[in-house]
Amino acid sequence: MGRIRSLLKPENMMFKMVVLNCGILLLVTLILTVTGNVIYQNSIEEHSFANTMEIQNQVLKSLDLIFQAVSDDVEILGKDPAIQDYLKVDDNREQGKRVEAEGKVRSLLLRYSGNYKDYLNIVVVSEKGQYLSNDSYRIKKTPLSRETWYQEAIEADGKLALSSTSFGRNLKSWKNYSTDSYVSAAKMIRDVNTQEPAGVILVDLDIRSIQNLVEDITMGQTGFGYIQDSDGKVIYTPKNEIVYRMNPEWFTDQDSGQVRCKIGGEKYNVIYTRSSYTDLIAVGVFDWGKTIEGVAQVRRASILIAVVISVFAFLCSVAFSASFTKPVSKLSRLMKRAETGDLTVRFDNHYKGEVGQLGDSFNAMVDKIQGLLKLVYKEQKDKREAELKILHEQIKPHFLYNTLDTIQWMAKGYHAMDIVDIVLALSNFFRISLSQGKEYITLEKELAMVKSYLDIQKYRYEDLFEYETEYDPSLMKCEVLKLSLQPLVENALYHGIKESDSERGTIVVKVYQESDTVIVLRVEDDGAGMSREWCDQLNLWLGQKERDEDVKAFAVLNVNDRIKIAYGDEYGLHYELRPGGGTIAVLRIKYVR
Numbered sequence: 001m002g003r004i005r006s007l008l009k010p011e012n013m014m015f016k017m018v019v020l021n022c023g024i025l026l027l028v029t030l031i032l033t034v035t036g037n038v039i040y041q042n043s044i045e046e047h048s049f050a051n052t053m054e055i056q057n058q059v060l061k062s063l064d065l066i067f068q069a070v071s072d073d074v075e076i077l078g079k080d081p082a083i084q085d086y087l088k089v090d091d092n093r094e095q096g097k098r099v100e101a102e103g104k105v106r107s108l109l110l111r112y113s114g115n116y117k118d119y120l121n122i123v124v125v126s127e128k129g130q131y132l133s134n135d136s137y138r139i140k141k142t143p144l145s146r147e148t149w150y151q152e153a154i155e156a157d158g159k160l161a162l163s164s165t166s167f168g169r170n171l172k173s174w175k176n177y178s179t180d181s182y183v184s185a186a187k188m189i190r191d192v193n194t195q196e197p198a199g200v201i202l203v204d205l206d207i208r209s210i211q212n213l214v215e216d217i218t219m220g221q222t223g224f225g226y227i228q229d230s231d232g233k234v235i236y237t238p239k240n241e242i243v244y245r246m247n248p249e250w251f252t253d254q255d256s257g258q259v260r261c262k263i264g265g266e267k268y269n270v271i272y273t274r275s276s277y278t279d280l281i282a283v284g285v286f287d288w289g290k291t292i293e294g295v296a297q298v299r300r301a302s303i304l305i306a307v308v309i310s311v312f313a314f315l316c317s318v319a320f321s322a323s324f325t326k327p328v329s330k331l332s333r334l335m336k337r338a339e340t341g342d343l344t345v346r347f348d349n350h351y352k353g354e355v356g357q358l359g360d361s362f363n364a365m366v367d368k369i370q371g372l373l374k375l376v377y378k379e380q381k382d383k384r385e386a387e388l389k390i391l392h393e394q395i396k397p398h399f400l401y402n403t404l405d406t407i408q409w410m411a412k413g414y415h416a417m418d419i420v421d422i423v424l425a426l427s428n429f430f431r432i433s434l435s436q437g438k439e440y441i442t443l444e445k446e447l448a449m450v451k452s453y454l455d456i457q458k459y460r461y462e463d464l465f466e467y468e469t470e471y472d473p474s475l476m477k478c479e480v481l482k483l484s485l486q487p488l489v490e491n492a493l494y495h496g497i498k499e500s501d502s503e504r505g506t507i508v509v510k511v512y513q514e515s516d517t518v519i520v521l522r523v524e525d526d527g528a529g530m531s532r533e534w535c536d537q538l539n540l541w542l543g544q545k546e547r548d549e550d551v552k553a554f555a556v557l558n559v560n561d562r563i564k565i566a567y568g569d570e571y572g573l574h575y576e577l578r579p580g581g582g583t584i585a586v587l588r589i590k591y592v593r
Helices: 003-009 014-077 080-090 095-115 148-156 209-216 242-245 288-292 295-339 353-414 417-437 443-464 486-497 532-542 554-567
Strands: 121-125 131-133 137-139 161-163 171-173 182-190 197-206 225-226 234-236 256-263 264-276 281-287 441-442 465-471 479-482 507-511 520-527 572-577 585-592
Touching: 003 131, 014 080, 014 095, 014 182, 014 197, 014 225, 014 264, 014 281, 080 095, 080 121, 080 197, 095 121, 095 131, 095 209, 095 572, 121 171, 121 295, 131 137, 148 161, 148 197, 182 532, 197 209, 209 225, 209 234, 295 353, 417 443, 441 443, 443 465, 443 479, 443 486, 443 507, 479 554, 486 507, 486 532, 486 554, 486 585, 532 554, 532 572, 554 572
Parallel strands: 465 507
Antiparallel strands: 121 131, 121 197, 137 171, 161 182, 182 197, 225 234, 225 281, 256 264, 264 281, 441 479, 507 520, 520 585, 572 585
């Protein structure tokens, strides 16, 4: 009794909750008794309709975001220069160009399928009937441009065309995905120059991205929800035979509403909402008889409850309030400790329902904050180590630069002009590499340093190679991270030209603007090249943030890591195989004036 008295002090939260709960219980009982079955039944119906509409709107908004993201991804993919080139290639007349374009598109699709795990299959089809895919092949020789999904995408005129089934489609997955494991979305791609239709990109989206939304929907005790398209084809549904006995014509007149129907002798209340973006329909189904069967019982029981509720309301409120306020108060104390910086706190969660979910969310939040702090610390540490390595490399040639300057003047005195030229090239190389300790230099200086390096190597190897530089003069004043290009050129010389059986090779350095925010530094050689397996392995390492200690290719990985730290993960290095032999290194950096 003393414990109860302390809990029920007027200033205690428990007392307030007990008073509130008792008042609500008595009020609800009185309303049920007075208003009767009709008002209660109408209240259930309105509440069910409002909640269902809200849930359906949220689900449709989530689906709209999913398919909007798919549409945006396909739009970006379709505007990629590699895709645009491939869609323009004539399969019969431009064999060499087609092979090169296919290689670029395959690499692009490989990156997309790696980055977007929900995209089980991506198919690019041109107006000429050519196609490429990351995970499927054509079953028959009939051009894919005759497929229904292709024609629907063309008719959609740039909008996303959804397909709920792949039965009869002239495509077969290498991984044998079941036909009900994905939903297909196709979109027309236009030629960026003429704006004429150039082809279609098809994406098979993992159905689990929709399944997770629908399965979380709870509509009362007996209700369930499912998704269908405007033609009545079911996109996703939990297992329930009632779904396939629904009449699609019920949902064609309006964007939302409800229908009362009778199936198998049982009455059902069906509530639906249509998406204005995808034209998908979210349907909620309730067994109306079971939903309202408690109304009569409530009417009879309310009289009895009115008599005994006053006795039990107090004790029930105390127990209920204690079970609720105790874990909430404990969680509140832990949150205050976390606010002060103590991230070792954890909620000992043995509760169920909303309190348990709240506790799990709190623990997950603290774990996430700890992980983010560790990640930030590691990134700052890695960046500092990279800066120290660069500074160390800058300091080493300082004495050599001054000595070489003296040698140059002495060689001039003896009229040894070949020595003057090579020493001048080496001095320029060291001067730019120092750059007064600056981390960023202009593209003009970076190219000048590469030219000095190649001039020195030509003196050393005489007629072993030639080099060319192609660049846009308007980009020369842009900033670039120092020593970004030279390691790539050095790799092209030592691992490409020198390893080749040819008597003479060529290194081509290109600098061009790819978009408003991206500049591409491209190093191409016609040397020995590398195997497809090694190229894929190298690109895999370049895409990883953490690698094993036995990883090779330190120089290019260092360049890639420095670029990502400086500009972001969307920039960095990528290797490609050059058609006809050789290697292409493509370095994307941020356009900084």
